[in-house]
């Protein structure tokens with residue numbers, strides 16, 4: 417009897433130990449499953465990281481493929497270059513860039529301002545079926561490009577805050593239904609990040625196979641390490657995610673290798689073919705003057721420089737640091753007989769457009785502006801640039817100074833600044 421009780425007691429104990437063990441086994445099995453799952457995730461992450469590292473390592477500083485060889489679109493491209501754009505021969509790297517885009521590659525272009533970046537995406541835009549989307553940071557730059565394309569008979573439009581309802585309707589129809597003639601559409605980055613309506617039309621355009629190319633102009637604006645960071649550029653990565661099969665070209669005149677890495681990552685183009693052309697501009701001449709501490713003396717010197725060196729109303733730009741300074745300097749230059757207008761981001765769009773137009777048509781000689789003016793301005797006869805105030809960085813100085821480099825003849829280049837401050841860079 418006592419034996420039986422002992423056995424039952426032990427049985428209960430064993431059963432309870434078994435139950436405990438079962439619980440432990442279940443916990444261990446759960447743990448094992450979680451670990452297997454995590455192992456798979458980590459393996460996949462490693463694979464992705466290796467692939468993109470290999471891709472960026474293999475993104476050559478000089479393109480490895482022979483993009484200067486023969487391609488099926490050669491004669492059509494030559495014909496368009498000559499008969500539509502009126503350009504007799506390619507400049508360095510232009511043909512190779514165009515060929516890589518035509519082959520469906522993503523491309524990163526580092527080319528000096530005035531080097532001819534626009535042709536690199538505008539010519540494929542004309543050659544490829546469908547619509548090319550160009551993202552560009554400044555209204556003035558977009559207006560310049562659209563005006564230039566219209567003059568060449570290329571159907572181009574811009575969709576910005578200044579676009580009237582009728583044109584907007586036309587653009588949306590072209591995107592959504594393929595109606596009307598539209599080859600190149602310019603937008604500011606805000607349109608991509610803020611307009612759901614626009615993105616949905618673009619989506620439809622892509623689904624119908626009509627989105628032929630995406631171009632990101634002034635691509636250094638993507639990187640906060642660049643000299644001209646624009647927060648809305650950070651959202652442009654969505655374009656490659658939404659339209660992975662559409663080739664993307666990112667173009668800039670100035671990008672350090674850190675900025676290049678950054679924008680490749682942000683735009684999701686790790687396999688892009690990279691083309692780097694020299695940023696040296698042998699046709700530019702720089703002069704540095706010591707800046708007087710007396711404001712009026714500085715203005716006298718600038719006015720004398722302009723009227724003596726450019727007596728025939730040749731176009732120029734005077735860069736200032738602040739908006740107030742722009743207005744003041746423009747007023748004082750006018751007081752000394754120089755026809756000068758000011759330009760800065762605080763002015764409304766219509767006023768800015770008016771100033772830009774007057775200067776483009778050489779009705780005014782000088783624009784006194786902040787860096788908001790000048791990036792990519794396509795006026796071929798800019799003869800001089802004066803820096804009344806020191807640029808914030810070396811890149812900004814380069815970017816603003818080469819605006820005049822598009823003129824094909826001998827240029828004069830002047831920086832009004834104390835040497836000692838210049839050396840602070």
Ligand SMILES: Nc1ncnc2c1ncn2[C@@H]1O[C@H](COP(=O)(O)OP(=O)(O)OP(=O)(O)O)[C@@H](O)[C@H]1O
Pocket residue numbers: 503504505506507510527528529530531532533534535669791792793794796819822
């Ligand atoms: N192959 C070429 N031969 C002659 N002129 C050209 C050639 N390619 C471009 N151009 C001209 O050079 C000028 C500058 O070109 P473009 O505006 O494309 O320069 P960019 O590199 O975009 O400059 P930015 O960085 O300032 O925007 C334009 O007037 C353009 O028509």
